[in-house]
Amino acid sequence: MRWLNTLVTVSLLFLLWKAMVPLIDWAFLDAVWRPDSKACRAAQGACWGFIAEKHRFILFGTYPYEQHWRPATATLLLIALWIFSSLRISWRWWLAIIWFLGLSMIGILMWGGAFGLPYVENERWGGLILTLLLATFGLALAFPLSILLALGRRSDMPVIRGLCVGYIELIRGVPLISLLFMASVMLPLFLPSGVSIDKLLRAQLALILFAAAYLAEVVRGGLQAIPQGQYDAAHALALPFWRRTFLVILPQALRIAVPPLVNTFIGFFKDTSLVLIIGLFDLLSTVKVSLNEPAWTGFGVEAYIFASLAYFAFCAAMSAYSRGLERR
Amino acid sequence: MIEMIKVNKSFGAFRALKDVSLAVGRGEKVVVCGPSGSGKSTLIRLVNRLERHESGRVIVDGIELDDDPRRIDLVRREVGMVFQSFNLFPHLTVLENLTLAPLWVKKVPRKEAEETARHFLERVRIPEQAAKYPAQLSGGQQQRVAIARALCMRPKLMLFDEPTSALDPEMIKEVLDVMVELAREGMTMVVVTHEMGFARTVADRVAFMDGGEVIEAAPPAEFFGAPQSERAKLFLSQILGH
Numbered sequence: 001m002r003w004l005n006t007l008v009t010v011s012l013l014f015l016l017w018k019a020m021v022p023l024i025d026w027a028f029l030d031a032v033w034r035p036d037s038k039a040c041r042a043a044q045g046a047c048w049g050f051i052a053e054k055h056r057f058i059l060f061g062t063y064p065y066e067q068h069w070r071p072a073t074a075t076l077l078l079i080a081l082w083i084f085s086s087l088r089i090s091w092r093w094w095l096a097i098i099w100f101l102g103l104s105m106i107g108i109l110m111w112g113g114a115f116g117l118p119y120v121e122n123e124r125w126g127g128l129i130l131t132l133l134l135a136t137f138g139l140a141l142a143f144p145l146s147i148l149l150a151l152g153r154r155s156d157m158p159v160i161r162g163l164c165v166g167y168i169e170l171i172r173g174v175p176l177i178s179l180l181f182m183a184s185v186m187l188p189l190f191l192p193s194g195v196s197i198d199k200l201l202r203a204q205l206a207l208i209l210f211a212a213a214y215l216a217e218v219v220r221g222g223l224q225a226i227p228q229g230q231y232d233a234a235h236a237l238a239l240p241f242w243r244r245t246f247l248v249i250l251p252q253a254l255r256i257a258v259p260p261l262v263n264t265f266i267g268f269f270k271d272t273s274l275v276l277i278i279g280l281f282d283l284l285s286t287v288k289v290s291l292n293e294p295a296w297t298g299f300g301v302e303a304y305i306f307a308s309l310a311y312f313a314f315c316a317a318m319s320a321y322s323r324g325l326e327r328r
Numbered sequence: 329m330i331e332m333i334k335v336n337k338s339f340g341a342f343r344a345l346k347d348v349s350l351a352v353g354r355g356e357k358v359v360v361c362g363p364s365g366s367g368k369s370t371l372i373r374l375v376n377r378l379e380r381h382e383s384g385r386v387i388v389d390g391i392e393l394d395d396d397p398r399r400i401d402l403v404r405r406e407v408g409m410v411f412q413s414f415n416l417f418p419h420l421t422v423l424e425n426l427t428l429a430p431l432w433v434k435k436v437p438r439k440e441a442e443e444t445a446r447h448f449l450e451r452v453r454i455p456e457q458a459a460k461y462p463a464q465l466s467g468g469q470q471q472r473v474a475i476a477r478a479l480c481m482r483p484k485l486m487l488f489d490e491p492t493s494a495l496d497p498e499m500i501k502e503v504l505d506v507m508v509e510l511a512r513e514g515m516t517m518v519v520v521t522h523e524m525g526f527a528r529t530v531a532d533r534v535a536f537m538d539g540g541e542v543i544e545a546a547p548p549a550e551f552f553g554a555p556q557s558e559r560a561k562l563f564l565s566q567i568l569g570h
Contacts, residue, residue, distance in 0.1 A: 232378055233415035237429035237481060238404035247428060251419045 037295040050299040051306050054290040058306065061126015061281035070117065071129040074106045078132050086321055106133075122200050126281030128310065130200075134272040134282065138207040139265060145208065146215030151245065153220055164216075171213035176274050179206045184278040203275045211268045218264050222257030223249065262322035266315045273311075283307055329354045329485055329516050330375055335384035337370055344370040346540040347384070352485075357517045359527040359548075362537035363563060368520040371537065372487045375518065376407040389484060405433065408478030412490040414470045416462035422449070422473050423458040426480045434481065441480070448476035452506050468499030472506055479510075486510065488519040522567060528552065536560045 030045025035053035051058075060071045081102045084090055090098075110129070113119035125133075152164035171179070183206035184199060191197065197205075226249055234244040254261070276285035287307045291300055330352040337345040344367045352358050360368045373379040374386050377393050377400045386393045388403045417425050426445035430436040436444070449455045452472035454465075462470050471491055478486060488507065492500045504526050511517055511530045521527070527534050528548045535545040538559045544551070555561045 227415075229411060229413050229415035230417065232409075232411060233417070235378055236376055236404060236407070236409035236411075236478070238401055238433045239429060240401070240433075243432045247432060248417055252417075255419065 040299065047299045047302050050296055050302050054296065054303075055306075057127075057290050058283070058286045058303075059127045061130065061286045062124045063126060064118075064120060064124070067112075067118065067120065070109045070112070070120075071125070071127065074109045075129045075132060077102060077106055077109075078129070078136060082136075122198065125200070127286045128283050130275075130281060131269075131272055131283040132314075134204060134207060134275065135269045137204055138211050138268060138272065142208045142211035142215055142268075145212040146219050147250065149212060149216035150219035150223055153216065154223060168213045168216050171210055172217070176206075176210050176271055177277060179210050180274060180278050182206070199278070200280060203278060203280055207268075207272060207275075210271075211264075214264050214268070215261065218257050218260045219253065221260065222253035222255075225256045226253055258322055258325050262318055266318050269315060269318070270311060283310060329356070329389055330518070331385070331387040332371075332374070333385045333387075335374060335381045335386060337367075337374065337379060337381050343540050345374075345381070348540070348542055349384075350535060350542055350545070352516065352518060355514050355516055356532045357511050357515075357519070357530050358533050358535055358545075359531040360518065360520045360535045360537060361522060361524075361527065361563070362543075366537040367540040368537050369489050372409075372489055372518050372520055375485075375487055376404050376409055378409075405481065406484045407487060408481055408483035408485070409487045410471070410474050410478055410489065410491045412493050414462070414467070414474045414494070416470055416474055416477070418462050421459055421461055422454075422465070425462070425473060426477050429477070429481050444480050445476070448479045449473075451479070451509075452476045453502075466499060467495045468502045471495065471499075471503045475503075475506055475510070485516045485518070488517065488521065490520050490522075492521065492523060524552070524568060536563065538563070 026045045028045075030043055032040045032043045032045065032047050032049050033052065035049040037047075037049070037053075040047035040049055056065070056068060059075075060068045063071050081099060084098070085095060108114055108117070110125060111120060111122070149164050149168060152160045153168065155161045155164070180203060183202040187202055188196065230248060230252065231244070234248045239248065273282055273284040275282050276288065281289065284307055287303045291297060291303055330350070332348060332350045334347045334349055335345055336343070336347060348367070348371060350358075350371070360371060362368050370379055374381050374393075375388060377386075380395075381393075389406055391399050391403050393399060393403060416422075417428065420428065423442065423445055426448065427438070427441040430441040430444060431438060446455060446458065449458055452475055454469055454472055457465060457469060457473070462473065465473065475491075491507070492503050495503060500523070504523060507517075507519070507526065508530055517530075519526070519531075531548050533545050534548050534551040536543050536551065536555070536557070536559075543557045543559055544555070546556075551560070552564065555564055
C-alpha cells in the first residue's frame, strides 16, 4: 500500500502547486498596490490599491475623517481589554472595575463632547469598532442572561420553566435577520410617542436576546453533564440554591461547555455582520459601501478578502484561546 | 435523634419503602444492611431530605421534615453525609472542599474555617494533601476527605451511604478505621454497609432491610448469632459464606 500513499501525496502536491502558482501571481506578482483604479483595471492581478485607498473608510466608516484616531484608539483599547482579561492572573474582582473604566474611556473617545473632543453621534460610528462593540456587549450581556435561562429551563417551578423554554424556542426558531428587522422597524411602533430608542441600541438588544437563547442551550448541555452526586453533596452540606449553583455546579458545567461556548461565540461574532441590513455600518457594511463608488466597482474580491482576514484574525484568536483553556 | 414513623416512598410504580419505622437515639450507631434494592440508601437519604417521603413522619433532632425549606435547611446543617462515590467537588482543592460549606453556609471566618479543615484532615490522617485536587488522590484518601468535609460542619449526626463499596479492598480499612474512631468519640451514626466486621465492633444495633421493609433490628450479637427471619438468615449466609 505504500505506493498508493506515495501516489496520493504526489498528486495532492501537484494539485496544490497548480493552484498556488496562479494565486501567488494574482495576489502578489501581478498585483497593483498603488491606489490607482485605472492601473488596477489594466492589470491582471489583485488590486490592493483599493484597500490602500479605502482602508480608512472600511475600518472607521463614516466617522469624521480627521477624528479617526479616536475609533482607532478605542479599537486598540478594546482589544487590549480582551487580551488582559484572557490572562489567568487578572481573573479577580477588580477585573470588573478595569472593564468599567476601559468601556467608559471607549465611550468618551467615541462620543466625545468632553475633554475638548467634538461630539460624534453614534449614527456616524462604523467599521471595525462597531463590530467589536456589538460583539463585546452582545456576549457580555447575553452570557449571564443565558445562564439564567439555562437554570430556569431546569427549574422545578413550572411557570419559570415554561417561560424559559418558550423564550429559547421562540428566539431560536426565527432567523436573526427577522429579529433585527423587528427591532429596527416594529419595536418603534410599539413604543409610546415621544420615546425613541437609538437604532444602534435596538440592534444591540436584538443581538443580545438572540445570542442568549443559543448560549442558554450550550450552558444547559454543560449543566446536564454534572452528575447527580454533586447536587447530593451540595444539598447535604446545606448550600442554598444560588451558592450551590455558583460555587459547585456552574464552575464545572461551564468548564465542560468551553468548546461549544466558544463555537457559539465565534458564530455570534460573525453574525453581528447582519446588522448591515438595518443600515448600521459594521465592518462588512463599510466594505460593501466602499464598493459602490464608480471608480472602484468590481474589486469586490479584494475587499472581501480584506474583511475576511479581519474576521478571521479575531475568530482564530478566540479558538486558539479556547484550545489553551481546554488543555488546562 | 432520628425518628421515622410509617414512612412510605415510591419511585414510579416501585415501592422503595413500605411503612418503615425506625428510631435512632443520640449517640447510637445503627448499621443498615440488606440485599441491593432493599431500600437502605433510600432510607438514609430521607434523613437529610435528599429523598422526599410520601407519607409518614421523619423527625430529626426534634425537627419534622416536610416541604418547608427552612426546616430542611436546619436539618441539613446538623446532618453530615458520606456517599458511596465520594462526591467531592472536583474543581476545588481538598482544603477548598472542606471550607466551602463552613464559609458559605455557616459564615465562619476564613481563618477559622481553614483551621477547622486542617484539624479534621489531621484526624483522617491526610494533612499533607490539603492543596491537591480530588482527582490526584486515591479512592481511600478521597473518601477520608469526604468524611472530613462532612465533619467540618460540626454535625450532630453522620450518615454513611455504602462508604466503602466503591473502594479497592486495600483501601477499605483506612476508611473504616476513621469511622471506628469517630464512633468511639460518641458520634451518632447511621451506616449503610456490607462490612459485617465493622457492624460487629461498632454498631449498637443492626437493622436488616429487605423489599422496602425493616425486617428486624437487633444488637449485633443477637443479629449475627440468632437472626429471627428466614430472609436475614439467607442474607447472612450469602455474605458471610464466601
